[in-house]
Amino acid sequence: MKTDIILAGVGGQGILSIAAVLGSAAITNNLYMKQAETHGMSQRGGDVQSHARLSDRPVYSDLIARGTADIILSVEPMEALRYLPYLKEDGYVVTSSAPLVNVPDYPPLEALREALEALPRRVIVDAEALAREAAGNARASNVVMLGAASPFIEIPFEYLERGVIAIFERKGDGVTDMNLKALRAGRQFAREHAG
Amino acid sequence: MQKQLLLGVEAVARGAIDAGISGVYAYPGTPSTEITEYIQESRVAIARGIHRQWSANEKTAMESALGMSYAGKRALVCMKHVGMNVAADCFMNAAVTGINGGMVVVAADDPSMHSSQNEQDSRVYGKFALVPVLEPADQQEAYDMTRHAFDLSEQWGLPVLLRVTTRMAHSRAGVTTAPPNDENALHYPEDRRQFVLLPVNARERYRSLLGKQPDIARESDASPCNRYTDGEDRSLGIVACGIAYNYLMEVFDGRPPHPVVKVSRYPLPRKMIERLAAECDRLLVLEEGYPVVEELLRGYLAKEPVAGRLDGTLPRDGELDADRVAAALGIPRRATTMDVPGIVVARPPALCAGCSHRDVYRALNEVMTAYPGGRVFSDIGCYTLGALPPFQSIDTTVDMGASITMAKGAADAGLSPAVCVIGDSTFAHSGMTGLLDCVTEGTPVTIIISDNESVSMTGGQDSAAAGRVEAICRGIGVEEAHLRVLHPVPRNHDELCRVIRDEIEYPGVSVIVPRRPCIQKASRDKKKQQRTP
Structure with missing residues (x-):
């Protein structure tokens, strides 16, 4: 198996928590993983990306080549579009629908929605609403997004559940349960709404 | 032993702790910062009381590390590439004094200037100071080579430069670690003149540094850091340095058809390169940063056809990736099926709200x-x-x-x-x-x-x-x-x-x-x- 994921968002949105769960899921199950992050200047509200590569064979490059990503997993809708050249032909875009508007020329929301819905394979999630509804806390929205991408990640779902537990257990049972619920809700949503 | 998921720079930090350092000296700078932060949080480092406070700048850091080395203990000093400019005075002279306890200098280069003012290549500093340079390709090598660098430093009595680049520094992968060494005991230099760079002493020390060079270079051919892998298609021979090796392996799914010299230790393994040149029609040099190796192989008068960043086979600036390496090898890549829609606008970083x-x-x-x-x-x-x-x-x-x-x-x-x-x-x-x-x-x-x-x-x-x-x-x-x-x-x-x-x-x-x-x-x-x- 091999799944190459572009994680996308805006500095400060915490995409690295998604990467941490993936990393834990990979490493405790003896999979190979490379995950390149963006640190430094761009963390100040700029566009950020992380390349996460999971495989049962050694992973060489830290970066994903263009046209080969299996999934673009974005926590911000415009950022999902920025990395389309990386997506393989039958790859999936999984994105949050909530715009983060911190630039004056942010595109009209209607145009953004149209561009996303025109994608052949995409899951568009109101992650905050789903996190509130399923987990009782909007802060679990990033884990909702991971759940929404999970049907397209070629590892058993239990690995991701255990990854969530490993990453959040030091914050207490309440936080862990909340994030497990968020993960499952995201997965359920994607299964029902993948288009 | 279970692997740990570590950033490349964290693997360097862990390697240094396990090599038995008694101190890290550093000034924060992307992409080097997390080395010191990892040591600051490390249970072993805390239990041992390893020095792990930030220094005022890279020069004070380098000098403090040299002082710790003087006292016989192992010291790590780390900085981003431009920090080497600040610390260069001490770095150059530390090669002349030599060291006592092992001293490893980590320079984290930032090709493509993700968070920097230039993309200078720290390997040039290693050559400038006449010290061995190690350049790990991946996170496991970052751990292994950091440990190895301290041994190398004490073996040759010189500081060793470890060069990493952003992509490896800030990428996580599974790393297997080994039990830590003890720290060195306090022990002073045998010769009181070693660290007194009066001209009369400095001339002697410099001659000693020069005298070591042939053996240091010869050792590169025997070092496990460098590797010759044969290949059937000898129309091309490839020199792949540091992280560029990963992109080569990515392009050929781990099995390049051409002979390859993987370089992670400098000076270059001369015999391997000579063999590659003798057996192959043309050479391609894959290296992150400046065309340091390519210039050396090409020379002014050389006849060998050498391709790389100087002749435009690869771009002269910016970091490499598998796509760029594939293009240099003339291998078609999977076409991208979608472009970035026109509505996507730039999102530059900005000062935080409320800053x-x-x-x-x-x-x-x-x-x-x-x-x-x-x-x-x-x-x-x-x-x-x-x-x-x-x-x-x-x-x-x-x-x-x-x-x-x-x-x-x-x-x-x-x-x-x-x-x-x-x-x-x-x-x-x-x-x-x-x-x-x-x-x-x-x-x-x-x-x-x-x-x-x-x-x-x-x-x-x-x-x-x-x-x-x-x-x-x-x-x-x-x-x-x-x-x-x-x-x-x-x-x-x-x-x-x-x-x-x-x-x-x-x-x-x-x-x-x-x-x-x-x-x-x-x-x-x-x-x-x-x-x-």
Whole structure:
């Protein structure tokens, strides 16, 4: 198996928590993983990306080549579009629908929605609403997004559940349960709404 | 043993701890910062009492590490690539003195300038100082080679340079570690003249350094860091350095058809390269950063067809990736099926909402409208973002501390008013001596030390000047009447404007210190406090 994921968002949105769960899921199950992050200047509200590569064979490059990503997993809708050249032909875009508007020329929301819905394979999630509804806390929205991408990640779902537990257990049972619920809700949503 | 998921730089840190270091010395800088942070949090390092405080700048860090080495213990010193420029005086001379306890210098290069002012290649420094250079390709090698570098350092009696680049530094992968070594015992240099670089001693030491070179170079051919892999298709031979090796392996799915020399230790393994050149029709050099190896192989007079970054086979600047390496090999890649839609706009980084630098720039912009001949000289830090919209307040950013000194030179030339904006940590790093120059001559400059009590761009490390900015300025000789401390919040906007205007009008050295803690750091500290009741 091999799944190459572009994680996308805006500095400060915490995409690295998604990467941490993936990393834990990979490493405790003896999979190979490379995950390149963006640190430094761009963390100040700029566009950020992380390349996460999971495989049962050694992973060489830290970066994903263009046209080969299996999934673009974005926590911000415009950022999902920025990395389309990386997506393989039958790859999936999984994105949050909530715009983060911190630039004056942010595109009209209607145009953004149209561009996303025109994608052949995409899951568009109101992650905050789903996190509130399923987990009782909007802060679990990033884990909702991971759940929404999970049907397209070629590892058993239990690995991701255990990854969530490993990453959040030091914050207490309440936080862990909340994030497990968020993960499952995201997965359920994607299964029902993948288009 | 189960693998741990570590950033490349964390693997370096762990390797150093397990090599038995007694201290790390560093100034924060992307992409090197997490080395020291990992050691600061490490249970082993805490239990052993390993030195792990930040240094004021890279030069003080390098010198302290050399001092620890003098006393017989192993020391790690780390910095981003441009930090090597600051520390170069000590680095060059440490090759001449040699070391006592093992000393490893980590330079984290930033090709493509993700968070830097240039993309200089630190391997050039290794060659310049005549010391061995290691360049790990992946995170496991980063761990293994850091440990190995300390042994190598003590074997040759020289500092060893470990070069990493952003992509490996800031990428995680599984790393297998081994039990840590004990620390070295305190033991002094046998020869008291070793570290006294009087010309009479330095000449002798330098000859000793030169004398080691042939053997160091020969050892590169036997080193496990370098590897010759044969291949059937000898129309091309490939030299792949550091992380570039990964891209080569990616392109050929782990089985390149051509002979390959993987280079992770310099000087180059000469025999391997000669064999490659003899057996193959052409050579291609894959290296991140400058065409250091390519230039060496090509030479001015050489006849061998060598391709790489100099002849345009690969781009001369920017970091490599599998796509660029594939193109250089003439291998078609999977086409991208979708372009970026036109509605996607750039999202540049910006100062955080509520950041104190915003209040400073808002006031400064208002005041400067009255001074069309004035310019604002600035420096390295979050406040460099003041160059971008919406503020566009600053006219220069060159190197750590250059704001004050460039303002001085411009004022000497007659530019007026010469204003500068520098952060508290950059001031401690390299601004103080420039301020001394200004005070010595009574130069008319208005220096704003925008003090957020933190090294913020790199993640909120403690500033060496924390709580001491005014005392430092007084000590350097700034007049009390022109040392103005302010609280930069929106409601104090008018006062901030008034003070900046008053001090611009004063024809001597003024220092204005708008002080308010970094909001990112404040919120992190609050969370930390909540976790530890």
